Amino acid sequence: QAETGKMLIKAEALRFGFRLLPLLRGKVEIGSAEIDGARIDLDNLSNRRSEESDAPFWMRPIEPRSMQGQFFDGLRRAYALTERTGTRYITLRDVEVMTGGETGRNVRVDLQASVNRTGKLAFEGELTLGERSVTVNGEAQRPKPDGPINSLLVEVTLPRNHLFPLKLSRQVDDIAPRNRLDQMKLSLTGSETEIGKGELAFDIAFKGLTVDLREDGVITGDGQISARVVEDAEAIAIRRANLVIGRSEYDFNGSLGLIDNDADGGPVYGFDLVSRKSTVAADDVQEGEVPFAARMSGRIEAASGRIIGETIRIVTGAGQISASASVTLEAGKSPGLSLAVYASDLPTAEVKQFWPWFAATGARNWVVANLFGGRVTEGNLRLRVPPGRLGDGHPLRDEEVSGEFKVSGARFDIAGTIPPVRDGIGMVAFQGVDVDVSIEAGTVYMPSGRTVAASNGTLAIRNANVKPRIGKLGIDVAGDAPAVVELASYEPIDVSSVLDLSPADVTGTVKGHVVADIPLSDGIPRDRLGWRVQIGYEDLSIAKPFDGQSVTDAKGTATIEPHRAEISAAARLNGIPAQLDLIEPLGKAEGGRQRKVTLTLDDATRKRMIPGLEDILSGPTEVGYEDLGEGRRKISVKLDAAQLSLPWVNWRKGAGIPGSATFVMEEKGGETSL
Numbered sequence: 001q002a003e004t005g006k007m008l009i010k011a012e013a014l015r016f017g018f019r020l021l022p023l024l025r026g027k028v029e030i031g032s033a034e035i036d037g038a039r040i041d042l043d044n045l046s047n048r049r050s051e052e053s054d055a056p057f058w059m060r061p062i063e064p065r066s067m068q069g070q071f072f073d074g075l076r077r078a079y080a081l082t083e084r085t086g087t088r089y090i091t092l093r094d095v096e097v098m099t100g101g102e103t104g105r106n107v108r109v110d111l112q113a114s115v116n117r118t119g120k121l122a123f124e125g126e127l128t129l130g131e132r133s134v135t136v137n138g139e140a141q142r143p144k145p146d147g148p149i150n151s152l153l154v155e156v157t158l159p160r161n162h163l164f165p166l167k168l169s170r171q172v173d174d175i176a177p178r179n180r181l182d183q184m185k186l187s188l189t190g191s192e193t194e195i196g197k198g199e200l201a202f203d204i205a206f207k208g209l210t211v212d213l214r215e216d217g218v219i220t221g222d223g224q225i226s227a228r229v230v231e232d233a234e235a236i237a238i239r240r241a242n243l244v245i246g247r248s249e250y251d252f253n254g255s256l257g258l259i260d261n262d263a264d265g266g267p268v269y270g271f272d273l274v275s276r277k278s279t280v281a282a283d284d285v286q287e288g289e290v291p292f293a294a295r296m297s298g299r300i301e302a303a304s305g306r307i308i309g310e311t312i313r314i315v316t317g318a319g320q321i322s323a324s325a326s327v328t329l330e331a332g333k334s335p336g337l338s339l340a341v342y343a344s345d346l347p348t349a350e351v352k353q354f355w356p357w358f359a360a361t362g363a364r365n366w367v368v369a370n371l372f373g374g375r376v377t378e379g380n381l382r383l384r385v386p387p388g389r390l391g392d393g394h395p396l397r398d399e400e401v402s403g404e405f406k407v408s409g410a411r412f413d414i415a416g417t418i419p420p421v422r423d424g425i426g427m428v429a430f431q432g433v434d435v436d437v438s439i440e441a442g443t444v445y446m447p448s449g450r451t452v453a454a455s456n457g458t459l460a461i462r463n464a465n466v467k468p469r470i471g472k473l474g475i476d477v478a479g480d481a482p483a484v485v486e487l488a489s490y491e492p493i494d495v496s497s498v499l500d501l502s503p504a505d506v507t508g509t510v511k512g513h514v515v516a517d518i519p520l521s522d523g524i525p526r527d528r529l530g531w532r533v534q535i536g537y538e539d540l541s542i543a544k545p546f547d548g549q550s551v552t553d554a555k556g557t558a559t560i561e562p563h564r565a566e567i568s569a570a571a572r573l574n575g576i577p578a579q580l581d582l583i584e585p586l587g588k589a590e591g592g593r594q595r596k597v598t599l600t601l602d603d604a605t606r607k608r609m610i611p612g613l614e615d616i617l618s619g620p621t622e623v624g625y626e627d628l629g630e631g632r633r634k635i636s637v638k639l640d641a642a643q644l645s646l647p648w649v650n651w652r653k654g655a656g657i658p659g660s661a662t663f664v665m666e667e668k669g670g671e672t673s674l
Contacts, residue, residue: 009035009038009040009041010038011035011036011037011038011039012036012037012038013034013035013036014033014034014035014036015033015034015036016030016032016033016034017030017031017032017033017034017089018030018031019031019086029085029086030085030086030087031086031087031088031089032087032089032091033087033089033091034090034092034093035090035091035092035093035095036093036094036095037093037094037095038092038094038095038096039095039098040095040096040097040098061258061261061267062258062267063258064233064234064236064256064257064258065231065232065233065234067229067236068190068199068200068230069196072149072152072190072192072195072196072198075121075140075142075149075152076142076195078121079119079121079142082115083145087115088114088115088116089112089113089114090111090113091111091112091113092109092110092111092112092125093110094108094110095108095109095110095111096108096109106129107127107128108127108129109125109126109127109128110125110126110127110128111123111124111125111126111136112125118141118143119141119142119143119144119145120139120140120141121139121141121142122138122139123136123137123138123139124136124137125137134156134157134158134159135156135159136155136156136157137154137155138152138153138154138155138188139151139152139153140152140153147195148191148192148193148194148195148197148198149190149191149192149198150191150192151189151190151191152188152189152190152191152200153187153188153189154187154188154189155185155186155187155188156185156186156187157184157185157186158181158183158184158185158206180208180209180210181206181208181209181210182207182208182209183205183206184204184205184206184207185203185204185205185206186202186203186204187202187203187204187205188200188201188202188203189201189203196231197231198230198231199229199230201226201227201228201229202225202226202227202228202229203224203225203226203227204223204224204225205223205224205225206222206223206224207222208220208222209221209222219245219246221243221244221245221246222243222244223242223243223244224240224242225240225241225242226238226239226240226241227239227256233257234257235255235256235257235270236255236256237255238252238254238255238256238273239253240252240253241253241254241273246281246282247281247282247283247289248278248279248280248281248282248289249278249279250275250280251275251276251277251278252274252275252278252294253273253274253275254271254272254273254274255271255272256269256270256271256300257269257270258270259299266301266302266303266304267302267303268299268300268301268302269299269300269302270298270299270300271297271298271300272295272296272297273295273296273297274293274294274295275292275293275294275295276293277291277293278292278294279291279292280292280353280354281353282352282353282355282357282368284357284368285349285352285353285368287349287352287353288349289353290316290349290350290353290354291316291317292314292315292316293314293315294313294315295311295313296309296311296312296313297310297311298310298311304328305328305329305330306326306327306328306329307326307327308325308326309323309324309325309326310324311324312324312325314354316346316350318347318350319343319344319345319347319375320343320344320346321341321342321343321346321354322341322342322343323339323340323341324339324340325337325338325340326338328386329387330387330388333387333388334387334389334391335387336385336386336388336389337384337385337390338383338385339356339359339381339382339383339384340380340381340382340383341354341379341380341381341382341403342379342380343376343378343379343380343405344376344377344378344379345376345377345378346375346379347374347375347376348373348374348375348376348407348410349372349373351367351376351379351405352367352368352371355367355368359381359383359401360381360383360396360401360403360430360435361464362434362461362464362465363403363428363430365464366435366437366461366464366520367428369413370413370414370415371407371410371411371412371413371428372410372411372413372420373409373410373411374407374408374410374411374424375407375408375409375410376406376407377406377407377408378405378406379403379404379405379406380403381403382402382403383396383400383401384400384401385400385401395432395433395465396432396433397432398431398434399432400432401430401431401432402430402431402432403430404427404428404429405427405428405429406426406427407424407425407426407427407428408424409423409424409425410424410425410426412424412426412437412439412442412457414459414473414475414518415471415492415518415519415520416490416491416492416518416519417490417491418444418487418491418492418493419444419445419446419447419487419490420444421439421442421443421444421454421457422442422443422444422445423442423443424439424440424441424442424454425439425440425441425442426438426439426442426457433462433463433465434461434462434463434464435459435461435464436458436459436460436461437457437458437459437460437461438457438458438459439454439455439456439457439458439459439475440455440456440457441453441455442455442457444487446483446487450479450480450482450483450486450503451479451483452477452478452479452483452484452487453477453478453479454476454477455475455476456474456475456476457473457474457475457476458472458473458474458475459471459472460472461520464520467521468519468521468523468524468528469519469520469521470517470518470520470524470528470529471517471518471520472515472517472518473514473515473516473517473518474513474514475513476511476512476513476514477510477511477512477513477514478509478510478511478512479509479510480507480508480509480510481507481508481509481510481537481540482503482504482507483503484510484512484535485501485502485503485505485506486503488514488533488560489502489503492516492517492518492519492526492529492531493514493516493531493533495533495560497587498562498563498586498587499560499565499586500544501542501544504543505542505543505544506540506541506542506543507539507540507541507543508537508539508540508541508554509537509538509539509540510535510536510537510540511535511536511537512533512534512535512536513533513535514531514532514533514534515531515532515534516529516530516531516532517529517530517531530561530562531562532559532560532561533558533559533560533561534558534560535557535558535560536556536557537554537555537556537557537558537569538555539553539554539555540553540554540555540571541553541554542554549573549574550573550574550575551572551573552575553571553572554569554570554571554572554580555569555570555571556568556569556570556571556580557569560586561586562586562587563586563587563589564583564584564585564586564589564592565582565583565584565586566582566583566584567580567581567582567583568580568581568582573597573599576599576600576605576609577599578598578599579597579598580596580597581594581595581596582594582595583595593627593629594627595625595626596624596625596626597624597625598624598625599622599623599624600620600621600622601620601621601622601623602619602620603618603619606621615645616644616645616646617639617642617643617644617645618642618643619641619642619643619655620641620642621637621638621639621641621642622637622638623635623636623637623638624636631666631667631668632664632665632666632667633664633665633666634662634663634664634665635662635663635664635665636660636661636662637660637661637662638660639653639660639661640656640657640658640660641655641656642655642659643655644659
């Protein structure tokens, strides 16, 4: 360019073919041109102002009302060039086009184009950006030299079975997953009814997208976007935006248009999308798909790379979800994401379907696997991560993701073989990698038909992203004794493995608190799981003799752990009122046994057990028994409320006068001594 001295086109070789007949008449007309190894600077070729040309193409405002006019005007200039020079064929080989701007990337072009006498312009070739290549072919038809362009078709196709990288920060080059896109095509069609009046239609379709996210799973999908632009339109009409991911299908239509420039001078586009019928069906959720309608509106800030969904509303047949979101794009980084979701009076099954798989993965996995039925009366989820944070190999922190869902009428599957809590009222709260499940009230239905009331339950899961994963369960239970014994017989507690007691052996009522380690991942040895059952009971009777003694009408407490049971009760022992204070080793535990038994004997009971004492002893007495171990037992008799008479020595102790007797009984070698 003589005026500026700037280089416009630099080529290694230029080849021209001249038309023979005009040449024979002494007139030079170029019939074909070939450019090889050229470098073309689009900014220097264009007529834009210098301040505009420095901006990358995505920073330049695109006004829908002028899009189709500019496009068809460009085609007319191409027609005019061929008419002015007489050139019918143009070939570009290894031509590098500089797109301009500091962040601009160069495009290598290999293209063949031709124009025939009927006004048909056809071209085909290949465009290469970095390591990515696409094929381009198309044609336009302008029957009259000064007339409108009747038809236009351009197709851009990605090679089939295309491999592309999606490298996350935590991955190294040699183990980065191979992602695949089987097919992708961009189609542009259009026509003019008269010069300056017409329409353009865009269609982008892809099939067989596979993105390997390693431990987060594999995403597969197909999609299509169809849009239309007419003259003087304020916005691009999106006729259909369809996306199929796994079993879910999202189908929207709406508009996109330029609304403003931001403080940095970059364009701001507004969008408004509506879906009358879409379905969501997460691959790992066993409940059925959920049809829904939705509307989302917001803006796209090109300069900052932000897509902001200011208003998102999802409506199902049973409730609705409100949300707002923003995505921040930065080159070479995973997207930044901000998300706020609020749900009210929605079925639990639908909340599970809509819960994003990347938000609070540990909490989501627990809910998907263990919470069924009922409704979410109120729930919220908050996510806020900067660009480059997702996929960097570190779990999200407390301030990055949190939320809670209150549920009613739901089924909570606790763990192991323990029957679920049904008709439950509770809450699931999460923050970072920690999950807290609470059960305010519910009922456990056993296979036998017995029931236990559950309340004040908590399940704390810390570091839900780490294996082995163990939850800490605490829950109050109440019900008939057989039902509580049956409940305690299930894994991972399984009291029956250390205590020979079945539901059929007991009667009475029980209230208690159960604490247990709950395995939430495979391969955790049972000996690593602790548990404790603390109960209070009334009217408890045990059909099976305990150490040879029958126990009935018991009222007291018991604490049972894997290796010991501690029991304190007022009961009838063989029909005799007694106070029992026992510590029993369980399972393979040895030592530590303690037995203290105090019997209260009235005259009738004493006569039945020890006949012959009625002449010297009357009134209630307390007989204490304590096992000292090694065959030694301490026997004590409290005579405070009894009357003791020894007439042969003329001595008597009246009732109310303190008195006691104590002795140790020892068994050794088949002999008993006091």
